[in-house]
Amino acid sequence: MSGGGTPKGFPTPEDLGSVDLQTTPLKGWMDPKINFEGRRGTWSYPAAAKNLKALKMHNPREWSPADEDWKLPKDWKKTIVNGMADRLERFRSFKIMMDICVRCGACSDKCHFFIGTGDPKNMPVLRAELLRSIYRREFTTAGKILGGLAGGRELTVDVLKEWYYYFFQCTECRRCSVFCPYGIDTAEVTMIARELMNLVGLNINWVLEPAANCQRTGNHLGIEPHAFVDNIDFFLDEIEENVGYKPEVPINKKNADILFITPSGDVFADPAIYTLMGYFLLFDYLKKNHGFNWTMSAYASEGGNFGLFTSNEMIKRLNAKMYREAERLNVKWILGGECGHMWRVVNQYMDTMNGPAPSNLVIPKSPFTPTIFENAASTKMVHITEFTADLIKHKKLPLDPSRNDRYRVTFHDSCNPARAMGLLDEPRYILKNVCNNFFEMPPSTIRENTFCCGGGAGLGNDENFEMRMRGGLPRGNAVRYVQEQHGVNVLSCICAIDKATLPPVCDYWAPGVEVAGVHELLANALVIKKGEVRENNLRGEPLKEESEATEGEE
Numbered sequence: 001m002s003g004g005g006t007p008k009g010f011p012t013p014e015d016l017g018s019v020d021l022q023t024t025p026l027k028g029w030m031d032p033k034i035n036f037e038g039r040r041g042t043w044s045y046p047a048a049a050k051n052l053k054a055l056k057m058h059n060p061r062e063w064s065p066a067d068e069d070w071k072l073p074k075d076w077k078k079t080i081v082n083g084m085a086d087r088l089e090r091f092r093s094f095k096i097m098m099d100i101c102v103r104c105g106a107c108s109d110k111c112h113f114f115i116g117t118g119d120p121k122n123m124p125v126l127r128a129e130l131l132r133s134i135y136r137r138e139f140t141t142a143g144k145i146l147g148g149l150a151g152g153r154e155l156t157v158d159v160l161k162e163w164y165y166y167f168f169q170c171t172e173c174r175r176c177s178v179f180c181p182y183g184i185d186t187a188e189v190t191m192i193a194r195e196l197m198n199l200v201g202l203n204i205n206w207v208l209e210p211a212a213n214c215q216r217t218g219n220h221l222g223i224e225p226h227a228f229v230d231n232i233d234f235f236l237d238e239i240e241e242n243v244g245y246k247p248e249v250p251i252n253k254k255n256a257d258i259l260f261i262t263p264s265g266d267v268f269a270d271p272a273i274y275t276l277m278g279y280f281l282l283f284d285y286l287k288k289n290h291g292f293n294w295t296m297s298a299y300a301s302e303g304g305n306f307g308l309f310t311s312n313e314m315i316k317r318l319n320a321k322m323y324r325e326a327e328r329l330n331v332k333w334i335l336g337g338e339c340g341h342m343w344r345v346v347n348q349y350m351d352t353m354n355g356p357a358p359s360n361l362v363i364p365k366s367p368f369t370p371t372i373f374e375n376a377a378s379t380k381m382v383h384i385t386e387f388t389a390d391l392i393k394h395k396k397l398p399l400d401p402s403r404n405d406r407y408r409v410t411f412h413d414s415c416n417p418a419r420a421m422g423l424l425d426e427p428r429y430i431l432k433n434v435c436n437n438f439f440e441m442p443p444s445t446i447r448e449n450t451f452c453c454g455g456g457a458g459l460g461n462d463e464n465f466e467m468r469m470r471g472g473l474p475r476g477n478a479v480r481y482v483q484e485q486h487g488v489n490v491l492s493c494i495c496a497i498d499k500a501t502l503p504p505v506c507d508y509w510a511p512g513v514e515v516a517g518v519h520e521l522l523a524n525a526l527v528i529k530k531g532e533v534r535e536n537n538l539r540g541e542p543l544k545e546e547s548e549a550t551e552g553e554e
Helices: 049-054 076-090 092-099 112-117 124-139 141-150 157-167 175-179 186-198 205-217 225-243 272-290 312-329 341-354 384-393 415-421 426-434 462-471 473-486 496-509 518-525 546-553
Strands: 258-261 333-336 381-383 409-411 490-493 514-517
Touching: 049 205, 076 092, 076 124, 076 186, 092 124, 092 186, 112 462, 112 473, 124 141, 124 157, 124 186, 157 186, 175 186, 175 415, 205 312, 225 272, 258 312, 272 384, 272 496, 272 514, 272 518, 312 333, 312 341, 333 341, 333 384, 341 381, 341 415, 381 384, 384 426, 384 518, 409 426, 409 473, 426 518, 462 473, 462 496, 473 496, 490 496, 490 518, 496 514, 514 518
Parallel strands: 258 333, 333 381, 409 490, 490 514
Antiparallel strands: none
């Protein structure tokens, strides 16, 4: 397995982790000034003009947050205020969240970025105040009359710059919302703030380039349909080389029962590619032994949705391809891969934004068990861990968990499947059936209370590396705990972004712990043919440790 890399000269974990959460700030929170030049490593580059043009978004130009002049439109303030008024009228929840916060502080120490930086403006309550203060000044009687005495602030260029800095330090993980006694969803506040900034061309490239690619090619990475097929063929050869068995993958097949859609990170990046290989081994086993009738699409080749980090309109635009391809291919229902933001969109927004589902789709029913996935009755989409856990429960998969004995595994609850779906037990059920050595991290860091990877919502870029490591401190600390207590050497997860961002987090905070998808470990344990002798796992590594193999030979 492989880990992430830390830039040369980067502070040590001991130095970066020395955060004093008790220090009194030197200036009041209403002072918005940010020294971007002095804070490099903690902010993301702006979206390239070409990506704004491709998406037909506002104010495309080349600029840098370190510049004094951000090249804003002349009427930028009116645009922001009108945009806020529009959203207050359209989204009742936005107005409620602007009005009901009592600043109780229950969320204050729940944000991984506050824990990792000690910056009060990374307290969810105060980050929301950066937007709420403008709401008070522009839309409440007290704020219009009393201004700062009523918690209102004037909307200035410096306030807009402050928004850019802090609302792109929120990964929309929603951990703070779990602890809010009023149920305020701070992720929704961040989403509105980003929508407002979009109106004047303030966005980050690590969000909009994937979005532009997805609109153009059907996936975040900009892989053309023919190249997508070539990539799949390459991975099939890799599987054959590593485990001696080559699956078959149908693409663009019409009238299949199930359309499988997974995030494009599975088709491109280590270690997510091994999760993809795991799907292929599982599906091929099911096809050859149970007649599984499935297909992928080279046109809807992305389950993830960076629209979630952009705007409601962009969510809808990028998500539409899944239903359209399901309709074109005339499948019965959709099976989705291991992804995070994909499943918040599917579970919470897809039905109202892109629904109703095409008439050819039916309530998902397992082809192999009596299970009807009634939770997917509306969207017609089932998560792969629900599907696989059901197969294991009904004893449809021959498994040899000893094949994963070289691994001591823990599980990271990815924010969106955990908090937006309640998908907590299915991945664990799979892991406990395919691994003999499974250990939980401390209860305050898992399940609904899980900590974020620190790089979601478009923040997993290289220029933001320091902030990612600071945001990754709570998760890294929990991983290090089980590493020290139980010898854990693998962190498993079910999110493509996690598989990209957690390797450097583990490499930095808990060196020696690798990252793997749940279905990679499942495929290692899956007995494809009765009596088969498999020497290597999907990565081409020996299934047994070298010392153990040597003892066996003696």
